Amino acid sequence: MERIPILKVGEFLLVSIQVDMHDRLAMSLQDDLTAKLVATRAKGVLIDISSLDMVDSFIGRMLGHMAAMAGALGAKAVVVGMQPAVAITIVELGMALTEVRTALNVDKGMALLQSLVAKSCSMDNHDCHEK
Amino acid sequence: MTATKSRTMPLDSCEEIVHLRQTTRSWMAEQRFTLVEQTKMMTATSELARNAVVYGGGGSAKLELLEGSGRMGIRVVVEDQGPGIADIGQAMTDHFTSGQGMGLGLGGAKRLVDDFEIRSEPGKGTVVSITKWK
Numbered sequence: 001m002e003r004i005p006i007l008k009v010g011e012f013l014l015v016s017i018q019v020d021m022h023d024r025l026a027m028s029l030q031d032d033l034t035a036k037l038v039a040t041r042a043k044g045v046l047i048d049i050s051s052l053d054m055v056d057s058f059i060g061r062m063l064g065h066m067a068a069m070a071g072a073l074g075a076k077a078v079v080v081g082m083q084p085a086v087a088i089t090i091v092e093l094g095m096a097l098t099e100v101r102t103a104l105n106v107d108k109g110m111a112l113l114q115s116l117v118a119k120s121c122s123m124d125n126h127d128c129h130e131k
Numbered sequence: 132m133t134a135t136k137s138r139t140m141p142l143d144s145c146e147e148i149v150h151l152r153q154t155t156r157s158w159m160a161e162q163r164f165t166l167v168e169q170t171k172m173m174t175a176t177s178e179l180a181r182n183a184v185v186y187g188g189g190g191s192a193k194l195e196l197l198e199g200s201g202r203m204g205i206r207v208v209v210e211d212q213g214p215g216i217a218d219i220g221q222a223m224t225d226h227f228t229s230g231q232g233m234g235l236g237l238g239g240a241k242r243l244v245d246d247f248e249i250r251s252e253p254g255k256g257t258v259v260s261i262t263k264w265k
Contacts, residue, residue: 020149022144022149023148053173054152054174056181057178057236083170088170093242
Protein backbone atom coordinates (compact mmCIF):
# COMPACT_ATOMS: atom_id res chain seq x y z
CA MET A 1 0.00 0.00 0.00
CA GLU A 2 1.31 3.48 -0.81
CA ARG A 3 2.42 5.66 2.05
CA ILE A 4 3.79 9.17 2.49
CA PRO A 5 7.17 8.82 4.25
CA ILE A 6 7.71 10.56 7.58
CA LEU A 7 11.38 11.23 8.35
CA LYS A 8 12.89 11.99 11.73
CA VAL A 9 15.34 14.88 11.60
CA GLY A 10 16.81 15.60 15.03
CA GLU A 11 13.91 16.33 17.34
CA PHE A 12 11.54 17.06 14.47
CA LEU A 13 9.58 15.06 11.94
CA LEU A 14 9.63 15.94 8.26
CA VAL A 15 6.73 15.07 5.99
CA SER A 16 7.18 15.90 2.34
CA ILE A 17 4.06 15.31 0.29
CA GLN A 18 5.33 14.54 -3.21
CA VAL A 19 2.21 13.08 -4.81
CA ASP A 20 -1.31 14.25 -5.52
CA MET A 21 -2.92 12.48 -2.58
CA HIS A 22 -6.26 10.78 -2.85
CA ASP A 23 -8.47 11.01 0.22
CA ARG A 24 -7.61 7.64 1.72
CA LEU A 25 -3.90 8.33 1.45
CA ALA A 26 -4.42 11.68 3.21
CA MET A 27 -6.29 9.93 6.02
CA SER A 28 -3.57 7.32 6.46
CA LEU A 29 -0.96 10.08 6.64
CA GLN A 30 -2.84 11.57 9.62
CA ASP A 31 -2.79 8.20 11.37
CA ASP A 32 0.88 7.57 10.57
CA LEU A 33 1.89 11.02 11.75
CA THR A 34 0.17 10.75 15.12
CA ALA A 35 1.68 7.28 15.66
CA LYS A 36 5.14 8.54 14.76
CA LEU A 37 4.80 11.61 17.00
CA VAL A 38 4.06 9.37 19.95
CA ALA A 39 6.78 6.84 19.06
CA THR A 40 9.54 9.41 18.54
CA ARG A 41 8.36 12.09 21.02
CA ALA A 42 9.19 14.63 18.35
CA LYS A 43 8.74 18.26 19.36
CA GLY A 44 7.76 19.55 15.97
CA VAL A 45 6.53 18.55 12.53
CA LEU A 46 7.41 20.20 9.26
CA ILE A 47 4.94 19.49 6.47
CA ASP A 48 6.31 20.33 3.02
CA ILE A 49 3.60 20.85 0.39
CA SER A 50 5.81 22.40 -2.31
CA SER A 51 4.99 19.55 -4.72
CA LEU A 52 1.23 19.89 -4.31
CA ASP A 53 -0.33 21.66 -7.28
CA MET A 54 -3.65 21.84 -5.53
CA VAL A 55 -5.08 22.10 -2.03
CA ASP A 56 -8.83 21.56 -2.03
CA SER A 57 -11.09 21.74 1.02
CA PHE A 58 -10.40 18.12 1.91
CA ILE A 59 -6.62 18.44 1.86
CA GLY A 60 -6.88 21.82 3.61
CA ARG A 61 -8.94 20.27 6.35
CA MET A 62 -6.43 17.45 6.64
CA LEU A 63 -3.55 19.93 7.04
CA GLY A 64 -5.53 21.72 9.76
CA HIS A 65 -6.23 18.42 11.49
CA MET A 66 -2.60 17.35 11.37
CA ALA A 67 -1.54 20.65 12.95
CA ALA A 68 -4.20 20.28 15.65
CA MET A 69 -3.29 16.65 16.34
CA ALA A 70 0.39 17.58 16.63
CA GLY A 71 -0.64 20.29 19.10
CA ALA A 72 -2.66 17.80 21.13
CA LEU A 73 0.43 15.60 21.33
CA GLY A 74 2.63 18.43 22.56
CA ALA A 75 4.34 19.18 19.25
CA LYS A 76 4.37 22.23 16.98
CA ALA A 77 3.49 21.97 13.29
CA VAL A 78 4.49 24.20 10.40
CA VAL A 79 3.31 23.86 6.80
CA VAL A 80 5.89 25.05 4.26
CA GLY A 81 6.32 25.58 0.54
CA MET A 82 2.82 26.42 -0.63
CA GLN A 83 2.87 27.35 -4.31
CA PRO A 84 1.65 30.92 -5.03
CA ALA A 85 -1.17 29.68 -7.32
CA VAL A 86 -2.34 27.40 -4.51
CA ALA A 87 -2.34 30.30 -2.03
CA ILE A 88 -4.46 32.40 -4.41
CA THR A 89 -6.86 29.52 -4.96
CA ILE A 90 -7.42 28.54 -1.32
CA VAL A 91 -8.19 32.11 -0.32
CA GLU A 92 -10.75 32.40 -3.12
CA LEU A 93 -12.15 29.01 -2.19
CA GLY A 94 -12.83 30.51 1.23
CA MET A 95 -10.23 28.61 3.20
CA ALA A 96 -7.58 30.83 4.74
CA LEU A 97 -5.85 28.10 6.79
CA THR A 98 -5.47 30.65 9.59
CA GLU A 99 -5.24 27.93 12.21
CA VAL A 100 -2.18 26.47 10.53
CA ARG A 101 1.30 27.97 10.98
CA THR A 102 3.03 28.40 7.65
CA ALA A 103 6.44 29.39 6.36
CA LEU A 104 7.79 30.08 2.89
CA ASN A 105 10.24 27.20 2.64
CA VAL A 106 11.85 24.37 4.58
CA ASP A 107 14.68 26.56 5.97
CA LYS A 108 12.31 29.20 7.29
CA GLY A 109 9.95 26.52 8.58
CA MET A 110 12.78 24.83 10.48
CA ALA A 111 13.79 28.16 12.04
CA LEU A 112 10.18 28.83 13.04
CA LEU A 113 9.83 25.36 14.59
CA GLN A 114 13.04 25.85 16.55
CA SER A 115 11.89 29.18 17.94
CA LEU A 116 8.44 27.80 18.80
CA VAL A 117 9.93 24.81 20.59
CA ALA A 118 12.47 26.98 22.45
CA LYS A 119 9.66 29.27 23.59
CA SER A 120 7.45 26.49 24.89
CA CYS A 121 10.51 24.92 26.51
CA SER A 122 11.33 28.01 28.52
CA MET A 123 7.71 28.17 29.66
CA ASP A 124 7.69 24.54 30.80
CA ASN A 125 11.26 24.59 32.08
CA HIS A 126 11.36 20.83 32.18
CA ASP A 127 12.39 18.32 29.56
CA CYS A 128 14.50 21.05 28.10
CA HIS A 129 18.10 20.92 26.96
CA GLU A 130 19.51 24.43 27.15
CA LYS A 131 17.42 26.81 29.17
CA MET B 132 -19.74 27.00 -29.29
CA THR B 133 -18.46 23.58 -30.26
CA ALA B 134 -16.61 20.97 -28.26
CA THR B 135 -13.32 20.21 -29.98
CA LYS B 136 -12.36 17.48 -27.57
CA SER B 137 -14.43 15.50 -25.13
CA ARG B 138 -13.88 12.70 -22.66
CA THR B 139 -16.13 10.98 -20.13
CA MET B 140 -14.56 9.60 -16.99
CA PRO B 141 -16.02 7.46 -14.20
CA LEU B 142 -16.23 8.87 -10.69
CA ASP B 143 -16.61 6.03 -8.26
CA SER B 144 -13.56 6.20 -6.03
CA CYS B 145 -11.17 8.68 -4.46
CA GLU B 146 -8.45 7.62 -6.94
CA GLU B 147 -10.77 8.69 -9.77
CA ILE B 148 -11.13 12.15 -8.19
CA VAL B 149 -7.34 12.52 -8.48
CA HIS B 150 -7.37 11.17 -12.04
CA LEU B 151 -10.08 13.63 -13.09
CA ARG B 152 -8.38 16.69 -11.60
CA GLN B 153 -5.01 15.68 -13.09
CA THR B 154 -6.59 15.21 -16.54
CA THR B 155 -8.28 18.61 -16.24
CA ARG B 156 -4.95 20.18 -15.40
CA SER B 157 -3.08 18.53 -18.27
CA TRP B 158 -5.74 19.57 -20.82
CA MET B 159 -5.47 23.15 -19.56
CA ALA B 160 -1.67 23.09 -19.61
CA GLU B 161 -1.81 21.94 -23.25
CA GLN B 162 -4.04 24.91 -24.05
CA ARG B 163 -1.72 27.25 -22.17
CA PHE B 164 -4.09 28.40 -19.50
CA THR B 165 -2.16 30.24 -16.79
CA LEU B 166 -0.99 28.34 -13.74
CA VAL B 167 -3.51 30.16 -11.53
CA GLU B 168 -6.35 29.31 -13.92
CA GLN B 169 -5.26 25.67 -13.99
CA THR B 170 -5.04 25.54 -10.21
CA LYS B 171 -8.47 27.14 -9.70
CA MET B 172 -10.23 24.88 -12.21
CA MET B 173 -8.51 21.79 -10.90
CA THR B 174 -9.51 22.66 -7.33
CA ALA B 175 -13.14 23.36 -8.29
CA THR B 176 -13.23 20.07 -10.22
CA SER B 177 -11.92 18.23 -7.19
CA GLU B 178 -14.63 19.70 -4.95
CA LEU B 179 -17.43 18.68 -7.32
CA ALA B 180 -15.95 15.25 -7.93
CA ARG B 181 -15.73 14.59 -4.22
CA ASN B 182 -19.36 15.63 -3.74
CA ALA B 183 -20.36 13.11 -6.42
CA VAL B 184 -18.28 10.30 -4.91
CA VAL B 185 -19.00 10.92 -1.23
CA TYR B 186 -22.58 12.22 -1.25
CA GLY B 187 -23.85 11.19 -4.67
CA GLY B 188 -22.72 7.57 -4.38
CA GLY B 189 -20.53 7.94 -7.45
CA GLY B 190 -21.23 9.12 -10.95
CA SER B 191 -19.31 10.39 -13.93
CA ALA B 192 -17.61 13.47 -15.29
CA LYS B 193 -17.43 14.86 -18.80
CA LEU B 194 -14.51 17.03 -19.82
CA GLU B 195 -14.86 19.26 -22.87
CA LEU B 196 -12.63 21.73 -24.65
CA LEU B 197 -14.83 24.46 -26.09
CA GLU B 198 -14.18 26.77 -28.97
CA GLY B 199 -16.28 29.45 -30.59
CA SER B 200 -16.80 33.19 -31.07
CA GLY B 201 -13.11 33.77 -30.78
CA ARG B 202 -12.57 32.24 -27.39
CA MET B 203 -11.77 28.92 -25.91
CA GLY B 204 -12.66 27.27 -22.67
CA ILE B 205 -12.74 24.09 -20.69
CA ARG B 206 -15.87 22.65 -19.16
CA VAL B 207 -16.29 19.91 -16.59
CA VAL B 208 -19.74 18.43 -16.03
CA VAL B 209 -20.06 16.23 -12.96
CA GLU B 210 -23.12 14.06 -12.64
CA ASP B 211 -24.40 11.69 -9.99
CA GLN B 212 -27.59 9.73 -9.35
CA GLY B 213 -27.49 10.28 -5.61
CA PRO B 214 -30.06 11.71 -3.22
CA GLY B 215 -29.98 15.16 -4.84
CA ILE B 216 -30.10 18.50 -3.08
CA ALA B 217 -33.42 19.80 -1.77
CA ASP B 218 -32.33 23.37 -1.11
CA ILE B 219 -29.67 24.46 -3.58
CA GLY B 220 -29.55 27.99 -2.18
CA GLN B 221 -28.65 26.64 1.23
CA ALA B 222 -26.14 24.14 -0.20
CA MET B 223 -24.34 26.98 -1.97
CA THR B 224 -23.71 28.96 1.23
CA ASP B 225 -20.29 28.79 2.80
CA HIS B 226 -19.90 26.50 5.78
CA PHE B 227 -23.06 24.60 4.98
CA THR B 228 -22.06 20.97 5.18
CA SER B 229 -23.96 17.73 5.31
CA GLY B 230 -20.88 15.70 6.03
CA GLN B 231 -17.21 15.90 6.82
CA GLY B 232 -16.12 18.75 4.59
CA MET B 233 -15.41 22.35 5.42
CA GLY B 234 -18.67 23.28 3.74
CA LEU B 235 -16.84 25.21 1.06
CA GLY B 236 -17.42 22.77 -1.77
CA LEU B 237 -20.19 24.23 -3.94
CA GLY B 238 -19.94 27.91 -3.07
CA GLY B 239 -16.15 27.74 -3.19
CA ALA B 240 -16.13 25.94 -6.54
CA LYS B 241 -18.43 28.60 -7.98
CA ARG B 242 -16.03 31.38 -6.96
CA LEU B 243 -13.12 29.65 -8.71
CA VAL B 244 -14.69 29.40 -12.17
CA ASP B 245 -16.31 31.68 -14.76
CA ASP B 246 -19.58 29.82 -15.34
CA PHE B 247 -21.37 27.62 -12.85
CA GLU B 248 -24.64 25.78 -13.33
CA ILE B 249 -26.35 23.32 -11.04
CA ARG B 250 -29.44 21.16 -11.48
CA SER B 251 -30.63 18.83 -8.81
CA GLU B 252 -33.76 16.94 -7.97
CA PRO B 253 -34.31 15.13 -4.68
CA GLY B 254 -34.17 11.39 -5.27
CA LYS B 255 -32.79 11.73 -8.79
CA GLY B 256 -29.33 13.20 -8.56
CA THR B 257 -27.27 16.27 -9.27
CA VAL B 258 -25.54 17.73 -12.33
CA VAL B 259 -23.02 20.52 -11.91
CA SER B 260 -21.30 22.20 -14.83
CA ILE B 261 -18.29 24.50 -14.46
CA THR B 262 -16.46 26.38 -17.21
CA LYS B 263 -13.26 28.37 -17.30
CA TRP B 264 -12.64 30.69 -20.26
CA LYS B 265 -9.29 31.72 -21.56
